[in-house]
Amino acid sequence: MKQKVIAIVGPTAVGKTRLSIEVAKKFGGEIISGDSMQVYKGMDIGTAKIKEEEMEGIPHHMLDIKSPDEEFSVADFQYYVQKYIKEISARNHIPIIVGGSGLYIQAVLQDYNFSKEKRDDAVTKRLEDEMKQNGIDSLFNRLKIIDPNQAEKIHPNNFRRVLRALEIFEKTGLTMTEYQKQQSNISPYESMLVGLEMERVILYSRINQRVDDMVKEGLLEEVKVLIEKGYQNYQSMKAIGYKELIPYFSGEVSLDESLEILKRNSRRYAKRQYTWFKNKMDVNWYELTPSTMNEKIKDILANLAGFIES
Structure with missing residues (x-):
């Protein structure tokens, strides 16, 4: 039988982290970050990396495994995540991939063959x-x-x-x-993808508020430290949440301008995330609102129970 894998996907700020903890507690799961930037040490606030006190004792993987000056490709992501899926399954736990990096998650679940064409x-x-x-x-x-x-x-x-x-x-x-x-669409896993979506006006408001909260939590200090360590020209710093603030620290734009660009880029990224998951993957979508979130989580847990017990 194929190993069962749960994936929780959707745009930034929609509520994936909260749901993932509930799912892991309910079904004995371990969480694998499906965010391509959370692998970097010292890039915590800008990537919305889960805090230790939010984990509620649930094991988390694919966090803080690379330095910001190291390269990390989708093929690397696939290798590590498939290794973790195997290890988690051997412990009779359920692997739960959580994130918004569509190509990366697809590469794992559809087992893209990246080694077929060697570099020249x-x-x-x-x-x-x-x-x-x-x-x-x-x-x-x-x-x-x-x-x-x-x-x-x-x-x-x-x-x-x-x-x-x-x-x-x-x-x-x-x-x-x-x-x-040409890649095979035959997955090595039996997977269920849970997608969270939200009315755009509400989601965009949450994204704007998240940026404001990140600033209060110390985003500017985090970016400043990374620049002082000489990381500003590495690929890791091209991520949303970091690249927008580099011009501020070099004196090219004001802080207000940088933050407005960051909010705009985050909203645009959320739109691209929707497009990817809706066009590329077979996702079970659930629309959330702040008032219905608890009821929706109950529905999702009930549906996942049927998947896990089947």
Whole structure:
């Protein structure tokens, strides 16, 4: 029989953390962060990393395993999470993946084969040299022509993913979109995906409030320390919650401007998260409101009981 895995997905600030604790307590689960940025040490407030007192004794995995100057790819994420699923299952506990990084969660549950196409050092070096000479924009613009679908999913500054998409195309003649479609859709797991959604006006208000709360909790100090340690040019600092504040610390914009951009980017990211999960994965959606959250959690727990006992 396939190992059962629960995944709790949805946009930022919708309530995934609270639900995950209830699910883990009810069914003897252990939680695996499905957020690609929570792996970094010292990046706690900006990634909305769960606090120890909020864990209620539930084991959490995929937190604080990398330094901000280390690279971390979707293939790395897949390797670690599949290892944790195996270990958690061996303890007769239920693995619960919680997060909003759609491609990363999909790579785990659909078992993408990232090792099929090995890197070609010569191609990689040539593309890196071109980037140094002409800038990342030239490569990103080429990707937009070759594979507009993939370009939509990649931030223009994420040079590793831009390079990888171009490298796949040069080696195979397939765009990354075509390459991913060739992946097997047969999952090694029996999974149930629980998606949380919320009326946009309410969600966006929660996102704005979350940013204000992060500032009160010490987000500015967290970013300042990371900059002082020399991490500002690493990929980890391109994350929402960090990249918006770097111009403030360099004196380019005011704090109010930085925070407004952070709120705007967070709202836009939430919209992209919705689009990804609704188009790419088979998710059981539950619409929440602040007043109905407790009742919805009861419904979700009842539905998960049927999944686990089947």
